[in-house]
Amino acid sequence: MDIPFFFEADLPANPAHFPLSPETSKHCIQVLRMQQGESIVLTNGAGLKYDAVILAADKKQTVVSLANPVFCPRPEPLTTIAISFVKNPARMEWFLEKATETGVSAVYPLVASRTERTHFKAERWENIIVSAMLQSRQVWKMQLHQPVDFSQLIQQKMAGLALIAHCEEGVKHSIASMEHAVNRMILIGPEGDFSPGEITAAIRQGFKPVSLGNTRLRTETAGIAAAVLLQNL
Amino acid sequence: MDIPFFFEADLPANPAHFPLSPETSKHCIQVLRMQQGESIVLTNGAGLKYDAVILAADKKQTVVSLANPVFCPRPEPLTTIAISFVKNPARMEWFLEKATETGVSAVYPLVASRTERTHFKAERWENIIVSAMLQSRQVWKMQLHQPVDFSQLIQQKMAGLALIAHCEEGVKHSIASMEHAVNRMILIGPEGDFSPGEITAAIRQGFKPVSLGNTRLRTETAGIAAAVLLQNL
Numbered sequence: 001m002d003i004p005f006f007f008e009a010d011l012p013a014n015p016a017h018f019p020l021s022p023e024t025s026k027h028c029i030q031v032l033r034m035q036q037g038e039s040i041v042l043t044n045g046a047g048l049k050y051d052a053v054i055l056a057a058d059k060k061q062t063v064v065s066l067a068n069p070v071f072c073p074r075p076e077p078l079t080t081i082a083i084s085f086v087k088n089p090a091r092m093e094w095f096l097e098k099a100t101e102t103g104v105s106a107v108y109p110l111v112a113s114r115t116e117r118t119h120f121k122a123e124r125w126e127n128i129i130v131s132a133m134l135q136s137r138q139v140w141k142m143q144l145h146q147p148v149d150f151s152q153l154i155q156q157k158m159a160g161l162a163l164i165a166h167c168e169e170g171v172k173h174s175i176a177s178m179e180h181a182v183n184r185m186i187l188i189g190p191e192g193d194f195s196p197g198e199i200t201a202a203i204r205q206g207f208k209p210v211s212l213g214n215t216r217l218r219t220e221t222a223g224i225a226a227a228v229l230l231q232n233l
Numbered sequence: 234m235d236i237p238f239f240f241e242a243d244l245p246a247n248p249a250h251f252p253l254s255p256e257t258s259k260h261c262i263q264v265l266r267m268q269q270g271e272s273i274v275l276t277n278g279a280g281l282k283y284d285a286v287i288l289a290a291d292k293k294q295t296v297v298s299l300a301n302p303v304f305c306p307r308p309e310p311l312t313t314i315a316i317s318f319v320k321n322p323a324r325m326e327w328f329l330e331k332a333t334e335t336g337v338s339a340v341y342p343l344v345a346s347r348t349e350r351t352h353f354k355a356e357r358w359e360n361i362i363v364s365a366m367l368q369s370r371q372v373w374k375m376q377l378h379q380p381v382d383f384s385q386l387i388q389q390k391m392a393g394l395a396l397i398a399h400c401e402e403g404v405k406h407s408i409a410s411m412e413h414a415v416n417r418m419i420l421i422g423p424e425g426d427f428s429p430g431e432i433t434a435a436i437r438q439g440f441k442p443v444s445l446g447n448t449r450l451r452t453e454t455a456g457i458a459a460a461v462l463l464q465n466l
Contacts, residue, residue, distance in 0.1 A: 075447060094327065102458065103448040136449045176409070176465060213464050214308060215336040216369045225335065228461040231446050232409060 045141030084190035100132035278374030317423035333365035
């Protein structure tokens with residue numbers, strides 16, 4: 001059984017007594033019924049990890065003592081997935097959970113010309129990302145960017161590998177054939193794909209067109225396939 | 234807009250008039266409000282595809298005329314995923330949808346020593362697989378096997394690549410480093426992983442231990458990661 005693992009955004013740089021957030025306190029004391037003297041592990045989602053021991057168990061504000069700080073550098077590669085909103089919000093949330101599990105470092109919710117709905121639920125999505133990070137015992141939280149327009153995103157200067165996945169005809173590379181680069185970004189289109197104009201514009205900006213396999217994937221499935229292929233490149 | 238695409242298990246080998254199943258009839262006539270003279274596409278999920286035109290629109294039994302039979306050979310590689318049941322049935326259903334989209338050819342629901350729940354819903358799962366097959370415009374239906382015990386499955390003689398994904402210590406290969414083989418099977422364990430004894434037994438039977446990346450994945454996520462990596466090997 002793993003030691004319970006929690007997220008606290010504001011961990012101090014050095015060991016100290018630390019009051020857990022109300023959410024973490026509640027989870028430790030009410031849900032897990034933990035008591036004084038028991039151990040947990042804390043991360044700030046930015047590489048810092050502490051062992052902690054419960055000094056004062058309280059379901060609103062439990063106090064712990066921090067020990068053994070460990071800083072883990074951000075694992076590479078750094079994979080960024082810019083993915084269109086999809087009609088069914090549950091599918092987007094599912095994507096966020098799975099992208100986090102596979103170690104994707106950042107996600108841009110994308111608004112393309114054929115994107116139908118844009119329902120950005122920052123807080124709810126952050127909670128999903130944190131739960132998935134803890135569940136997979138990671139200490140770096142996937143960064144959730146603000147939604148961005150396709151045309152705006154492709155103007156940004158890309159360091160490393162910049163890819164666009166689409167279903168239109170034309171030359172496409174396989175992700176496996178791509179040269180190694182620490183930074184990898186891929187654009188995933190909405191139901192109905194990117195428009196031909198968007199694809200041309202992205203390629204003009206240096207995005208390489210790629211295929212994610214021989215079957216037609218839903219947007220969120222394409223996002224996960226891209227995450228898995230890029231993380232294992 | 235794609236021509237509506239439906240599954241009919243019992244398509245004839247040669248063009249003929251054909252009565253659609255009640256489900257397909259209802260979907261065409263009641264849901265899509267299609268009428269006499271309109272076109273649909275049918276597949277039997279075993280490589281056969283027909284263009285069809287509605288002759289008599291009826292929400293219980295619509296009759297169509299079949300034309301232009303096309304037989305598509307089963308696409309290779311042939312990827313089989315043997316995956317443990319998970320506690321949350323929705324996660325298993327999600328896996329089935331995504332595995333179908335990525336073109337996996339067969340799934341074994343696996344009962345390992347640490348598998349906690351086994352809730353095999355054959356009909357419901359078949360429906361999920363058919364919907365995903367149609368959604369991704371495939372003409373081969375992923376085969377859903379009966380649940381099988383781990384010890385029983387690893388006794389089978391494996392043609393091609395036989396892999397086991399696990400989180401225990403020890404030598405593990407990356408899937409990308411595997412030699413090409415038409416037939417690929419991978420074993421995915423339950424929450425809490427396979428037992429050391431199971432891992433040893435599988436390796437003794439010729440299964441190669443593989444890693445699916447640097448993060449700890451949920452069972453259903455590991456299943457999809459394996460599907461994507463094997464389909465793109």
